[in-house]
Amino acid sequence: MRFEDKVAVVTGGGGGIGEAYAKALAKEGAAVVIAELNADGGQRVAREVEEAGGRSLFVQTDVSSEESCLAMGEAAIATFGGVDFLVNNAAIYGGMELHSLLTVPVDYYKNFMAVNMDGCILATRAVHASMASRGGGAIVNQSSAAAWMGAGYYGIAKLAMHAITHSLARELGPKGIRVNAIAPGPTDTEATRKIVPEFIRDQILSSMPISRMGTVDDMVGAALFLLSDDASWITGQILAVDGGQIMRT
């Protein structure tokens, strides 16, 4: 029960890895706010957290909208009294359109970056004052191994999250708020099964030292560690959780 009496916001918590984060945080005592665009998924996860004995609130949230993020922060504070943790997991990933940088329709590109890059800044702006007023907190941004792979606009947005992680770590450190990121490798979720063809998945796996798909539980272990007091002197770091897919000096 590392997070007893704490409040955690998980953006994009209505399915996939975000759902696993929300449920794991609730299992360890946190009240969880599911800040999710997809109402069906968000409501389902909030209900399942409650059915399992946890505390949870679904707030329909579009992380690309300042207004929506601020309303989410206010709802979290009104319901649970404040916020201690934020996991910036929301992204356009499942169902993402695959275009090259040279041909992506500009409107699609702008919206994509507004969600996948700017969303983590807007969600942070909505909750950091509450975290600071409670003596500090921790943020985990959900990047991807794709950040280091020249992977078009998806990779650009994830690489930008690393820079955002560094800047926010500097800005929020003095307020007792740590900011880190996780860069998952290929992880078995419904979204990945939809968008990565099997033969490409097999090619990727065959080149990895630990030659299997990641599971949502692989991500949960890393995220909860970074949020917990075990990581109390770790900030501004990007942790690859990817079976060795990426090795950097």
Ligand SMILES: NC(=O)c1ccc[n+]([C@@H]2O[C@H](COP(=O)([O-])OP(=O)(O)OC[C@H]3O[C@@H](n4cnc5c(N)ncnc54)[C@H](O)[C@@H]3O)[C@@H](O)[C@H]2O)c1
């Ligand atoms: N699954 C993988 O292999 C993998 C690998 C690396 C990184 N990631 C990252 O992990 C995260 C979760 O991935 P997943 O596999 O669970 O995919 P997913 O598509 O199921 O999760 C993304 C969630 O974000 C929500 N979302 C989308 N736009 C939103 C918006 N504007 N506001 C709020 N919520 C919004 C979606 O509804 C969805 O619930 C994403 O950030 C993804 O980029 C995934």
